Amino acid sequence: MPIVAGVDFGTLSVRVTLLDSEAGRLATASAEYPLHRRREDPDYATQSHLDQMQALVVATRSAISEAKIDGTAVKAIALDTTGSSVIPVGDGMQPLDEYYLWCDHRAKHEAAEITARAHAEGLEAIQWCGGVYSHEWGFAKLLHWLRNNPDKRERFVSAFEHCDMVAATLAGITDASQVKRSVCAMGHKWLWNPRWGGFPPQSFLSSVDPLLDGVREKLMGECVTSDHIAGYLSPQWAEEMGLKPGIPIPVGAFDAHWDALGAGCREGDVVNVVGTSTCIIAMTHSQRLIPGVCGVVPGSVHPQYTGVEAGLSAVGDIFEAIARRANKPLGEMSAAIAAYKPAQTGLLRLTWDNGDRTVLVNAELGGVTLGWNLLHTAEDELFAAIEGTALHTRIILERMAEGGVPIERVINAGGIPQKNNVLNQIYANVLNKPVLVPDGTPTSLGSGILAFLAAGVFPSIEAAQAAICLPYKTFLPDTHTAAVYDELFALYRKIYFALGTSGAPATALGDVLPALRSLADKARS
16 A cells, blocks of 8 residues: 655654555654754754754664665655744755754844834734744744854855755755745744735835845745645655655645644644644634734645644743753653642742743743742642643633634644643643543654645545544543632733733732632642
8 A cells, every 4th residue: 555754853853654545654763863052042942954864864764674665665755844943045055054943042132123113014914923923933033143144144045944945955956946835834934925925025024124135035936835746856865765766745834733634633623732842733714813823824734724823832841841950750750740639739830931932922931930838849840830831721722712713622742642641631621621632643644644645645634634643532621620720720811911911010919829829728628
């Protein structure tokens, strides 16, 4: 039966999954690459394109070996990546620097300037990405690079999102103008939308900074959905990877958007892709403005729907940081909190350790924990952090619902829900909805679905989902526990907007700490 390769580039590794149209997953292999950080600059986060391509070769060959197949039997390869992860290129599509990874936050000032100018000029595009342009997005990162690399500016030809760069590299494309660009990437991170003719006008970009003169033309190229072909695997990369040259490569997308498809997302679903951070993905037939949401983009998840994206800037990395500071294994700590009751710690954790992605879109925020006493433990903080991410998710889902996004099912995808039932049950109780978790690892199934479409194996995304998506484990909310979390959520919501909104009155917060103690007392009794 037809076999395809689904590729997922994560923050620290690339995963390649080989899928059979009838038998499902044949093999999965991964390979790591370094994330470059600087202790003196916590906003710095880059990766090498060469490191990533070498890891892709290793993972692909390992998957072929594990599956015990001939690599030339693979009919298509599709890939998703992190984003916005931006790389500037020169002639011949040669990288001029490393990727500004999604979690590189050096462009905070540039993002603020873009936001201010957009509102001053009444730019419609700013409203469709939640009213605030993020430091995690493309134009801010590109402007920061241009400002800080004067010696490389003359060689600058264009800039690409990771998903488009990898597809072009595999296809052997050396002319930047011939690279197809992902609607998913451009729509959610680069202010692109057919509604206003693509990118914002050059006059706006130049008004932000003259260094952006001409950049609109340099970014021009066909922006298309992922049911289009980006190119065909070149002989060079086919030989390195052990695949057949000429197989199709569909236009790529961001990992969370395809992870949502791989988790079985349909209209009416919200998918929480929970990993180092959380991306929250939904799709709808309507197209309405939603204040504070990262993007509302036609065709970004499913070509026939409008994709809606939101998220939390830090989740799994907060849990890891708590365990690291405690010098304890995270798995051991997670087991220790399995019997904890809702709000029993008396702690309220705002998970802004990496800033706020949605709905405040504010990189200047930091993690806050209220309610400490002298006997609290690291396990208490971990439990409160999990509660905090669930409470923050509820803020986001309420905002999406107010914007007309139907929410009938909640699906927890990504790596963490597969191994943390405590988190899944807390989410079910906090959201007061059943939480579905794929019974197995859904990562890279989404890219496999698009590879099957590119190979012509299935007629639609829905048909491919029916064939290869996993069954679910279901976590049901407990009525009593959900009622406790309603009380905690009221406190969380008050603190979230009071501390997170510049100029918001900080009055009327005197009831928060006593209320936390009261909830903890009730839980213990």
